[in-house]
Amino acid sequence: MSPVFALSGFMALLIAGFPVFLVLGIVSLVLFATEGRPLVAMPQLFIDHLKSDTLVSVPFFVIAATFMQRGGIAKALVDFAYGWIGGVRGGIALVCVLATMVFSAISGSSVATAMAMGALLVPAMQSTGYDNRFSLGVVASSGTLGILIPPSLAMILFAVVAGESVPQLFLAGVVPGLLQVAFFAIWIVYFSRRRGYVGGKPMSRTEFWAVNRRALPAMLLPVIILGGIYSGLVTVNEAAATAAFVSILVSLVFYKGCTLSEVPSILADSVKATAVIFFITIGALAFGHWITSEGLAKHMVDYVVENDLSAWHFLLVINAVMFLLGMFLETVAVILIVVPLVLPLLAPLGIDPVHFAVIIVINMEIALLTPPVGLNLFIMSSTTGAPVDDVARGVFPFILILVVLLALVTFIPQLSLFLPELIYGR
Amino acid sequence: MGTILNALSRFEALIMGCLAAVAILLAVYEVAARYLMPSMLTDWGGEVIVYLMICAVLLGGGSLVSSGQHVRADLFIRKAPKPLRRAAEISSLVAGLAYCGIIAWYGVDMVEFARMIDIRSDSSLQFPQWIFYSVLPIAFASMALRFALLLWRALFLGQAAYPADPLHGHPGQSAGVA
Amino acid sequence: AEEYIIDISLDTGPTHLRNVLVHEITDRIEEASDGRLKFNFFEGGSQYNDRDVTTALAQGAMDMAVPGHWNLARIVPNYNVLGLPMFYGLPREDQYKATDGETGAALARETENKLDVTVLGNWMDLGFGAMFFTETQVDAPEDIKGLKMRSPGGPIAVSRFGKFGATGVSIPFPDVPQALQKGTIDGMMTTFESVRSAKLWDSGLKHSYSDFHAFYQYVPLISAHAWNELPEDLQQIMRTTWNEGVTSARETAAKAQAEAADEAARHGMRNVAAKAEDLDALRGDLMADQPQLVKELRIDPAMVELARKDLAS
């Protein structure tokens, strides 16, 4: 079947509001059938790809994030950050960025991160007299750090489709993640000064030590995950499973945010949330299978080589395309639709896949914030009851900041590749 | 009909929770064993963790259909004229039923094939793969069943094709979306 | 004349020894067929991993593949016979006695009957496996005691690691470099050629111990669906050209492995070849496990007997 026909059918079904897993699945199924491939090969392809050591870390990370959010770990981190910087001008907004940064070093999901922080911080900022939209914007956009600072579900999915190393991808997100934190903090301080925002009530010395002590078990989690992976003690999988185990234990025993009898149903909810991702993933893998088998990839590479396209042009175009797709589609879907298509082009253009992964992830952070479909906008709206419109206005300055970050990261590959090169000498 | 499906969803959730719990415990045991008692280390732990977790995750597909939680871009269609919207949603249910039915059908072929040629795993477990493979047709059949029910309700009981957008309803459910 | 296109899947990249060798042979076949036969390559696992490609061939979703014999064992357990202690440390001339002899023929018959595929001809070589280490200099088997090694899994590895007193850790291949650098593992089993193509000396491999623990060969398979479409003369051309090609490809592979070992040495690797008496002692030691392994691996005792005869010939 002609690729043009397939791709336009694909877009039509998406616009008609078909579930994404269904769109990818139907299109792949029709393509398989019209090529005369045996249809049994499609479920076979699904199960072959699902039997993967990399993919199985996704549910573990999701379980860890869910327990952190419901089990009181998020609260401990917020109190901790407040103890340190809550008192300065715009302090509560800065607390949000700091606590989110730490939370992101445990959670691989931006949506979970925004959800955990939103319920705690938006009311606090509003009661201190911060602008409503600004408060919503700070939390919604800080939450996006979840997929840039390791661990990151987005990076794991990229690794699965591209056959890259998860630990290297994780490392590549560190410097851009810290840059994002710095840029956000600068903007918050500037904005707070202009508006004359005050800081929060300073803590007493006893309180300060109490929140620090209380945050210790929570701070243990990033140490287990990142320390475990980069010291070589555990594999990514084992780190994810251990984090899930420890976050359940800490929630039950230390923060008492949930009871033992609630554990199975929270586990089931997390697993169900993973199912959303996996059904899209297998559809995308089948679709990618067709793209390579049809020689579509070869044609695209030939086109790039014949027209002497530069990496610079390509990255500019792909950023624009992803920005557009990200406005309308959920992030996992965008990653899984774009990656199989552009992967064959990276080597001929001399683009490091690890660098490209970071570019995609920052695009997806933006996608989480851009209307009309931005999950973090919806999350913030539903956790606080504010209209989506208000959240969208609130995140606008932060989208601009992320676009600047994207431009820097796109055209200075060293920002992403510095750490992986330093540690692994790639 | 509705109560039976609710019971099915609860049953699936129970199995999912248990499978995930065992997978976590097994993974932690493997790490501990490697450093504390290497002689107790299995060569099949990683494999079994994959079986448990993937089965748990796939079994989640069915209740995602019932509750309308499979991600979709319904933004345009919600702004479309009502008859058009309904036509699009009904056809997506039909497509869902057909697609999941076809995958379940050929999934059974896949299981039978794996059983016939007797594919085993590489570890000393030599685990027959058809047993693991079976979860795929089961999961897709369970999704097909839910699509059929949604279709029935939409066509004959005049209900909305898709349950309300979960993100505005119960946000706690979508924590796993990246 | 009609043109036939054969889709072929290899999960290794275009610069891997196997891909280079297969390309050489298929080029010869294309030439011999006067352009009637064309091969369409899917490399680097862009369509299938070797782990899964056999099922794809059997289902008719792929035309041709050249998977390692160890990949076939999960469907035809008798391939495990080649991993038994009786083959441990034998030179390649001896290994050929079995794989080109009665044992190989019996395995081919079983594969063809079970999977609806055709075994095109003789097996192509990758070469001998050796053990590689980061910090530990291994001069004799007892030096391996207590090390954490990347494990391919399975009863053969379990039995061998048990004898060495090493711990097996399973790690996906893309993560091997950092696992070596970070000490998650102290070493791995693979071939010099694989070490060279992944430049694993950059990831800290400094020592090798050639114990010839396995002789890796690839089995050429074509799906019945693709094979039966070919006219008889093309089938004949494919068979003869393949076998001619394999004869020279085996020499090329042996040379490439030797060159890879030299290159590793130039990058500072200290290569130790196992002493013959150590190998004999170890084989004798491992042989005690063989009856148990035969049972665990579901190998037909008749196949073991066939291999024993081949090796004795």
Ligand code: NA
């Ligand atoms: Na993260």
Ligand code: NA
């Ligand atoms: Na968006």
